[in-house]
Amino acid sequence: MLLVDQKAEVLLSKINFAEKKIGAISSPDKILGTYLKDLADWLKMLKDQVRTAQNEFREFVEETNFSESDCLLNEAQRGLLKDMLRTYEGIEESFYLGVDTFLPLTSVWVHQRSDENTKRGHRLLIRFIQGLLRLSKIPEEMMTILGESHACLPLSWGNIMKHVVFVTYSEMESMRRWALLAHEIGHAFYDLHIEEFNSSVLPLVMRKLVETRPLNLGQRELENIIYIWTRNWIPELVSDCFSVKILGPPYAVQFMLLALNSEPNRTDVSHPPVNLRVNFMMNTLESLALPQFNIEFYRNIWNSYSHSITRPSSQYILHEEVVEAALSGIDRVTHDTPITNKWADIFAAKQALSNGKVPDKDLVSIVSATTLLDPAINLDAIYKILLERHTSGPDAS
Amino acid sequence: MTRQWQLMRDAQTFLEASRLANNALKGIHFVQVARATRRLPSASHMESIEGGVKLLERVLATIEALEKKQTVSSDALSILYALSQGRLLGGTSALKRTVANSIKELAKFKQGESEPIDEAEGLLEIIAGSTAEEASKASAKVRIFMTEAR
Numbered sequence: 001m002l003l004v005d006q007k008a009e010v011l012l013s014k015i016n017f018a019e020k021k022i023g024a025i026s027s028p029d030k031i032l033g034t035y036l037k038d039l040a041d042w043l044k045m046l047k048d049q050v051r052t053a054q055n056e057f058r059e060f061v062e063e064t065n066f067s068e069s070d071c072l073l074n075e076a077q078r079g080l081l082k083d084m085l086r087t088y089e090g091i092e093e094s095f096y097l098g099v100d101t102f103l104p105l106t107s108v109w110v111h112q113r114s115d116e117n118t119k120r121g122h123r124l125l126i127r128f129i130q131g132l133l134r135l136s137k138i139p140e141e142m143m144t145i146l147g148e149s150h151a152c153l154p155l156s157w158g159n160i161m162k163h164v165v166f167v168t169y170s171e172m173e174s175m176r177r178w179a180l181l182a183h184e185i186g187h188a189f190y191d192l193h194i195e196e197f198n199s200s201v202l203p204l205v206m207r208k209l210v211e212t213r214p215l216n217l218g219q220r221e222l223e224n225i226i227y228i229w230t231r232n233w234i235p236e237l238v239s240d241c242f243s244v245k246i247l248g249p250p251y252a253v254q255f256m257l258l259a260l261n262s263e264p265n266r267t268d269v270s271h272p273p274v275n276l277r278v279n280f281m282m283n284t285l286e287s288l289a290l291p292q293f294n295i296e297f298y299r300n301i302w303n304s305y306s307h308s309i310t311r312p313s314s315q316y317i318l319h320e321e322v323v324e325a326a327l328s329g330i331d332r333v334t335h336d337t338p339i340t341n342k343w344a345d346i347f348a349a350k351q352a353l354s355n356g357k358v359p360d361k362d363l364v365s366i367v368s369a370t371t372l373l374d375p376a377i378n379l380d381a382i383y384k385i386l387l388e389r390h391t392s393g394p395d396a397s
Numbered sequence: 398m399t400r401q402w403q404l405m406r407d408a409q410t411f412l413e414a415s416r417l418a419n420n421a422l423k424g425i426h427f428v429q430v431a432r433a434t435r436r437l438p439s440a441s442h443m444e445s446i447e448g449g450v451k452l453l454e455r456v457l458a459t460i461e462a463l464e465k466k467q468t469v470s471s472d473a474l475s476i477l478y479a480l481s482q483g484r485l486l487g488g489t490s491a492l493k494r495t496v497a498n499s500i501k502e503l504a505k506f507k508q509g510e511s512e513p514i515d516e517a518e519g520l521l522e523i524i525a526g527s528t529a530e531e532a533s534k535a536s537a538k539v540r541i542f543m544t545e546a547r
Contacts, residue, residue: 056423063430076433079518080426086419086525093412093529093536097405101543148545151401156409166401187402199468210463219488223481230474232403270400 002061002068007088008054011095015047018099025106029395031126031141032109035102035155035162042098042157046091053087060084098157105164109143113395118146121172123391124363128178129165131364132185135338136246140188146172152184154191163188175379175386176371179243179250180258186239193333197238201329202230208322217316225317233272234326240277241334244284247364248339249293250346250371252281256302264306265313275306276318280327287331290343346372353377358385404538411479411532414452414472418525421449425506425518432511443507449521450503452476457496460489479527495520 001009022036022043060066064077072078112118126144133140140163147166155162165184171177190197206226213222243251259274267273282299345361349369352359358366366386370379424445428438452472459473480492499517506514 056427059427060430063427063434074430074433076426076429079522080423080430083419083423083426083525086415086529087423089529090412090416090419093408093532096536097408097412097539101405101539151542153401154405154409184402191406194471195468198470202469202474203462203467206463206469220481223478227474227478227481230469231407231471231478235403235406270403 002057004057004084004088005054008050008057011050011088011091012047014095014099015043015050018103019043021103021106025110029113031143032106034141035143036106038157038160038162039099039102042160045158046095046098049091049094053084053091056087057084098155101153102155102164105143105145108145112146118172120387120391122146123395124387125167125172125178127363127390128367129181129185131362132182132246135342135364136185136189136242137336137338138185138188138192142185142188150177150180150184152187154187161188161191163191173383175367175383176254176375178367179247179254179371182243182247182251183239183255186242187235189242189334190235190238196333197234197330201234201326201333204325204329205229205234205322208319208325212316212319212321214316228269228317229322229326232270234330236271237277237280237326238330238334240281241284241330244281245288245334245337245339246342247368248288248290248343248346249285249298250368252278252285253298253371255281256298260305262309265310267313267315267317273313273318275310276323278302278306283327284331288337288340290339292347293343342368353382358382358389363390401539401542404535404542407475408532408535408539410471410475411528411535414475414479415525415528415532417448417452417472418476418521418528420445421452421503422518422521422525424449425503425514425521428506446503446507449517450500450507452524453496453500453503453517453520457493457500460493460496463489475531476524476528479531480523482527482531 019040022040025032025036028036060077060080064072064074064080066072066077066081072081112122122144125146129142129144133142143164145164145166146169149166149168150171151166153164153166155164163185165181167181168177206229209222209226209229240255243255256278259278261274264275264278265273271277282295282302285293285298286295342365345365346368349359349361349365350372352361353366353369353373361369363386366382370382373379424442427442428446431438431442455470455473456476458467459469459477461467462469477492495516499514499520502512502514502517505512506517
């Protein structure tokens with residue numbers, strides 16, 4: 001058997017292993033079940049890709065009389081061999097990204113759902129995530145994994161896009177921090193609407209970057225900046241905008257706490273400066289005009305820190321016309337504002353909690369309300385009541 | 398403020414761009430081998446070349462989006478970034494010319510003309526190689542965070 005054929009066999013055995021593991025998960029819960037079905041379908045496609053590659057290699061061997069003991073001399077034949085090897089590399093990489101990243105998480109998921117130390121807290125978090133998904137009308141079930149940080153793992157299985165939300169383990173009982181999970185769901189929102197962003201927001205930002213390009217900026221640097229904006233910063237700002245429009249002040253307040261650092265104007269390849277992000281959130285909140293919410297109070301708090309330690313940035317990447325094009329475009333595409341209807345519930349929940357009562361409201365409203373309470377208030381009792389309320393019955397998720 | 402989503406999406410998009418460019422190259426090389434032995438190339442290899450043409454058209458549209466209203470695509474943005482990482486084919490106008498010429502070359506090649514397609518082949522080779530390299534880099538970072546997550 002030729003070396004390339006052996007490689008194909010290794011890949012097929014990995015796919016078979018994944019299929020076997022999926023088949024061995026007996027009666028998966030509703031959420032996990034949606035992933036397993038899509039993954040199983042994609043594994044079939046991946047297997048087809050390997051078989052196609054095998055057939056192509058056979059065709060290549062026949063047409064070129066390829067033998068492992070001789071080097072090819074013909075240019076097209078050499079090129080073809082390179083293409084074949086790259087095909088296998090690509091399939092291996094796809095397998096890693098689609099299967100090796102996800103499959104071990106199924107055991108973690110099952111464990112966290114059944115372990116005495118995590119199962120109820122985990123279930124409450126799932127309820128919260130489901131509430132956020134309903135509120136934002138994202139038609140997706142999402143696995144929630146207790147891990148080392150808040151994060152969103154996108155899985156691309158052919159034409160299917162799925163997401164897994166990670167929650168910082170040490171914050172699984174810190175309800176105030178849960179508001180930040182809206183940002184992770186915002187990444188799923190971005191993936192769902194990527195065509196709209198690609199057709200309206202990204203081209204605008206790119207054109208502004210070209211129009212305002214300094215004379216001494218080289219082509220490579222320009223490409224880098226375009227990439228930073230289009231692939232990293234815009235998705236992050238979309239997630240922020242999405243979060244503010246579904247949760248409102250609770251997200252913005254928790255974000256300020258998370259982002260507070262000594263360099264609010266620092267530009268990072270992966271994320272826009274926190275000053276830009278907070279100001280965007282404040283402006284978005286202002287445009288929502290939520291009753292009984294004093295935006296200036298929070299704006300002043302942020303400014304008291306950021307204005308004291310920084311000056312406005314004059315960097316090209318933060319040119320005001322570019323920023324304006326990005327933010328207005330993002331605001332336009334992220335048009336739904338569920339918070340305008342939800343705010344009354346969150347505010348009422350906050351009033352009740354302040355008076356020592358846990359109101360008969362939905363989980364998202366109560367958790368969001370906790371972010372607006374005096375930070376000195378201990379939430380342990382509220383957490384226990386919510387656990388009792390939402391995780392005592394049979395698990396339908 | 399973690400980067401998991403970005404790194405995974407980067408790896409996935411680079412990989413898809415590399416796959417499309419590599420498929421087109423495979424198509425070209427199979428057709429060349431077939432024509433050299435006076436055989437009729439298979440329809441599936443012609444389709445792969447057409448996939449390459451569509452990919453280059455998206456790259457062209459994304460370059461043109463710098464000047465006029467055009468929809469950009471994620472794979473084209475990834476390609477332009479990968480090309481800029483050390484293997485940039487001159488400035489924007491030179492790159493635009495190369496992409497446009499490559500699309501024309503591929504169209505003629507599909508029709509059976511025997512003119513060389515050096516520009517298209519060279520461009521697709523750079524795209525397939527550089528995006529595969531970027532996919533590997535992003536994927537290596539994904540491995541680190543997945544280890545931590547588990």
